[in-house]
Amino acid sequence: MANPWAGEVEVVLNGAPLVAKLTLGALAELEAGLVTGSLLDLVERFESGRFSTRDVIAVLLAGLRGGGWRGSAADLSGAEIGGGPLAAIRIAAELLARAFTLPEAEA
Incomplete structure (x- = not known):
């Protein structure tokens, strides 16, 4: 399970949930x-x-590798991303946002 406080986003790749993070x-x-x-x-x-x-592919690939995935750009391009292209765009944007935004202070 992805931890948003650590900058992680879940990506479902070929039916398997993976953690992506822009380290x-x-x-x-x-x-x-x-x-x-x-x-x-x-x-x-x-x-x-x-x-x-x-x-989108470049951000997803970097995030997946930051999360420990060892696939290639070709592997990602040929994979099925859960939620399709719109989910891929959302995930890439979320990865960038989490990498360049400080978490809000707890109230």
């Missing part, structure tokens, strides 16, 4: 693999709705 290493891998721009540019693309499917 520092996963963020470095994500940034190195970006075709254009920086991580800030990527976040801005998601915030403005100008992201590409390549962006």
Whole structure:
């Protein structure tokens, strides 16, 4: 089960629930693999709705690897993501938000 306070998001891949998290290493891998721009540019693309499917796959792959998954980009591209493409977009956006937002203080 994913722990949102630790920046984790659950991804169902081929029917199996997995934990995804954008660790520092996963963020470095994500940034190195970006075709254009920086991580800030990527976040801005998601915030403005100008992201590409390549962006979604890159974020999901980095998050899954940060969560311990050892698959490849080809494995992810050929996999069934629970909830389909819209869920994949939501999960990628959630990963970015959790990586770059401080948790709210408990009341």
